[in-house]
Amino acid sequence: MALLETHDLSKAFGALTAVNAVSLRVEAGTLHSIIGPNGAGKTTLFNLLTGTFPPSAGRIVFDGSDITGTPAHRIAHLGLARSFQRTNVFPAFSLLDNVWLAAFACSKSWRGLLWRRADRYPEATAQARAALADVGLGEKADQPAREISHGEQRQLELAIALAAAPRVLLLDEPAAGLSPEETRRMVALVRALKGRYTIVLIEHKMDIIMNVSDRISVMHFGSLIAEGTPEEIQRNAEVRRAYLGGVAA
Numbered sequence: 552m553a554l555l556e557t558h559d560l561s562k563a564f565g566a567l568t569a570v571n572a573v574s575l576r577v578e579a580g581t582l583h584s585i586i587g588p589n590g591a592g593k594t595t596l597f598n599l600l601t602g603t604f605p606p607s608a609g610r611i612v613f614d615g616s617d618i619t620g621t622p623a624h625r626i627a628h629l630g631l632a633r634s635f636q637r638t639n640v641f642p643a644f645s646l647l648d649n650v651w652l653a654a655f656a657c658s659k660s661w662r663g664l665l666w667r668r669a670d671r672y673p674e675a676t677a678q679a680r681a682a683l684a685d686v687g688l689g690e691k692a693d694q695p696a697r698e699i700s701h702g703e704q705r706q707l708e709l710a711i712a713l714a715a716a717p718r719v720l721l722l723d724e725p726a727a728g729l730s731p732e733e734t735r736r737m738v739a740l741v742r743a744l745k746g747r748y749t750i751v752l753i754e755h756k757m758d759i760i761m762n763v764s765d766r767i768s769v770m771h772f773g774s775l776i777a778e779g780t781p782e783e784i785q786r787n788a789e790v791r792r793a794y795l796g797g798v799a800a
């Protein structure tokens with residue numbers, strides 16, 4: 552079953568059509584990657600999916616419901632969580648507090664916020680600890696966020712996304728700017744999350760994409776030009792011309 556679908560989704564910025572009639576089906580439980588050259592419209596597609604701005608045309612269906620035009624905070628509550636290419640970490644707060652905030656923000660216990668201490672929300676705390684453990688930062692829960700390495704910051708951002716108990720996790724270039732060692736750790740992490748979450752991954756490192764994806768959609772100048780398994784995409788002549796160049800030839 553498709554958990555997330557777009558139907559002829561488009562977004563124009565003035566004369567530029569950044570996303571052009573994209574129809575995408577993300578099956579529940581899969582890792583579905585979106586690849587394409589810089590400026591292809593991948594991040595704009597994520598911005599549409601998360602309600603950052605409304606589409607110019609087309610529809611978004613999440614778990615059978617039309618969510619087109621739903622504002623970002625409501626979409627987050629519905630279970631579409633995004634990580635990366637956007638920083639939402641408070642440097643002076645501990646890792647646990649950072650993740651706790653995200654867990655709390657999506658919990659139903661907003662009432663009483665003003666007169667209950669943070670430690671009286673054991674559910675949010677347990678959820679935050681579990682998310683930190685999931686990304687391998689369990690041991691550092693009490694350290695301030697500013698003290699951890701760049702790679703660990705990215706893991707923390709991922710924990711923040713996980714704390715919201717998402718049904719779909721949108722990852723926009725999780726390995727961008729990471730060292731080879733940090734990249735390896737991030738890839739291992741994404742692999743470990745695979746199967747537990749439905750994941751939509753934007754990435755341009757082809758070795759990562761070919762390694763972790765169940766399905767790959769290829770964007771070029773705002774349009775989807777191909778979709779298939781990693782093997783099918785590697786064999787696709789149009790994709791090679793448009794994007795892979797000499798890499799897969």
Ligand SMILES: Nc1ncnc2c1ncn2[C@@H]1O[C@H](COP(=O)(O)OP(=O)(O)O)[C@@H](O)[C@H]1O
Binds near residue numbers: 564592
């Ligand atoms: N908020 C915006 N306003 C105007 N143009 C934008 C905006 N966001 C993206 N674009 C343009 O849309 C195109 C697609 O960008 P983007 O979605 O970031 O591509 P990708 O993530 O595939 O590199 C680019 O030409 C970019 O300059």
Ligand SMILES: [Mg+2]
Binds near residue numbers: 593594595
């Ligand atoms: Mg981008």
